[in-house]
Amino acid sequence: MKKILNNPQHYVDEMLDGLCLAHPQLQRQGDDGRVIVRTGGPVPGKVGIVTGGGSGHLPVFLGYVGEGLLDACAVGNVFAGPRMDDCMTAMRAADGGAGVLQLYGNYGGDRMNFDMAAEMLELEGMAVASVRVADDVASAPAEQRDKRRGVAGLVFVYKAAGAKAAAGASLAEVAALARKAADAVRSIGVALTPCVVPESGKASFEIADSEVEFGMGIHGEPGIWRGPLKSADALVDEMLDHVLPELQLARGDRVTLLVNSLGATPLEELYILYRRARQVLDERGIVIAHPLVGRYATSMEMAGASLSVMKLDDELAGLLAAPADCPFWSVR
Amino acid sequence: MKKILNNPQHYVDEMLDGLCLAHPQLQRQGDDGRVIVRTGGPVPGKVGIVTGGGSGHLPVFLGYVGEGLLDACAVGNVFAGPRMDDCMTAMRAADGGAGVLQLYGNYGGDRMNFDMAAEMLELEGMAVASVRVADDVASAPAEQRDKRRGVAGLVFVYKAAGAKAAAGASLAEVAALARKAADAVRSIGVALTPCVVPESGKASFEIADSEVEFGMGIHGEPGIWRGPLKSADALVDEMLDHVLPELQLARGDRVTLLVNSLGATPLEELYILYRRARQVLDERGIVIAHPLVGRYATSMEMAGASLSVMKLDDELAGLLAAPADCPFWSVR
Structure with missing residues (x-):
């Protein structure tokens, strides 16, 4: 870091x-x-x-x-x-x-x-x-x-x-x-490493080389558990177990999904996470519209990732598809 | 990592x-x-x-x-x-x-x-x-x-x-x-940390916590020197000293510029680098067109950054401005 x-x-x-x-x-x-x-x-x-x-x-x-x-x-x-x-x-x-x-x-x-x-x-x-x-x-x-x-x-x-x-x-x-x-939106993140706040020069928290903090906040706020790093698929399954129930999704429902890096975690790993999230939602008959995979909300060089799921109705789906343009996201 | x-x-x-x-x-x-x-x-x-x-x-x-x-x-x-x-x-x-x-x-x-x-x-x-x-x-x-x-x-x-x-x-x-x-294009990179190749589970190279490797390749190929990490501005100045001479730029010339993260280095730091590169080019009377700042060519979670400068004529400038669309870059 x-x-x-x-x-x-x-x-x-x-x-x-x-x-x-x-x-x-x-x-x-x-x-x-x-x-x-x-x-x-x-x-x-x-x-x-x-x-x-x-x-x-x-x-x-x-x-x-x-x-x-x-x-x-x-x-x-x-x-x-x-x-x-x-x-x-x-x-x-x-x-x-x-x-x-x-x-x-x-x-x-x-x-x-x-x-x-x-x-x-x-x-x-x-x-x-x-x-x-x-x-x-x-x-x-x-x-x-x-x-x-x-x-x-x-x-x-x-x-x-x-x-x-x-x-x-x-x-x-x-x-x-x-x-x-x-x-309509719910998120959860996992953190693998801290980041360094420039003004203090200090890491935002400490974590062992083999560990993940499940549910940690983007400033290093404590999560749900800390333990050995699991496989990508196991992490996604557990993240979705926390995120999906409150959305009360039924077969045929539409959601949008963001697989987000907290910073250092590369695109390659985000796509491995996306693959599993898609599998889980497919199995439940839930359709993903307008997914995002990338770095949309970070903590500088923190390693880790978050999943955000938003339940869509026709109005929300239409608004997500409307044209937009900023330096980091373009919809047309 | x-x-x-x-x-x-x-x-x-x-x-x-x-x-x-x-x-x-x-x-x-x-x-x-x-x-x-x-x-x-x-x-x-x-x-x-x-x-x-x-x-x-x-x-x-x-x-x-x-x-x-x-x-x-x-x-x-x-x-x-x-x-x-x-x-x-x-x-x-x-x-x-x-x-x-x-x-x-x-x-x-x-x-x-x-x-x-x-x-x-x-x-x-x-x-x-x-x-x-x-x-x-x-x-x-x-x-x-x-x-x-x-x-x-x-x-x-x-x-x-x-x-x-x-x-x-x-x-x-x-x-x-x-x-x-x-x-017409020249690049140079600096590496702060290695990345881990998944198949081997090993870091691509070793480097001390206080060091930077100047000129390192994206797979960890040796660079020009290794030493204590310098300030962002000093790094940019030295990078441009290596990149600009071969392009034989004169006042009024146009270039495009990519400030690229090798992976973990966050956008915040890239903009600090861009600011200095813009200052240096401004002082030399060189105009930047269609700049890019972000992660365009990475080595997974490697920390570091590269600068790429391309000298533009009217044809190249026009082609860079033409519409394009891929998942990671949209020009319209």
């Missing part, structure tokens, strides 16, 4: 500089440059969608600012929530006059700052709605879904809500759709 | 299964299923482009089979060349009646098998041309370019040749263009 960087204190800002230089459709805004917006300003009459969160998870969060997706993102330090001021700047940048949806992963710090930003801007007359995604089934039991963390399933909710907003829906409609999408 | 897999002997085939299940525009062919082709067969009247090489480098090689790119790929075991039979199967699958270009990285085993396959199929009447990409400046001096290895710069040559073929050029024209593109 060596890192290629300059001054660790400049890690986030140099990353943002490089990102906007490589992708001129993205721009830095705000007094600290910690807001990423689409070049060209808000789309008049369209509901704006903003997100935010800590750095170190590319493409999450800021990488999904783009056509048919998000309008702005407030960016924190590595694994730390964005400032309230940056949440407000993002919301102003996203506001095309039809209101703004805050759409982000369920973490305490992010929630506090987005809630305060919403209060401030509602006083100024902005119409604001908030939807938090809490898809990590390993982080709390089903009865306490509001205590669950948001992980990679967020990406599907971005896509569905972004397409709904692009189609001209009202703020109430986009928020209702985002809530439906958030309710 | 833990791996998520089942039987290491099934690593490649299970990966190929998962890949084709996730991306139904790709299909396995050949008696061993080790040829990846575009669903729907060859495009009548279009020059076919085939490639091939060892597994463990996704998206290279097979991942670039797609619209405006390649027609077929022969797939070897991890870090091992494809069989001659599979090279022939790939060529037959790519042959739309206008001939076939073999376009691959310069490695001995690959060359031998592609050469034999070309001889066999020429006897059957197929028109065949061959272009090898040898872009790794660290692997041999400029006077011995035919001894250099092919690395990530191959991706730009795929794109340019693929667009030329899609535009209806003849085999001779596509081959000449591919040669021009191969002559």
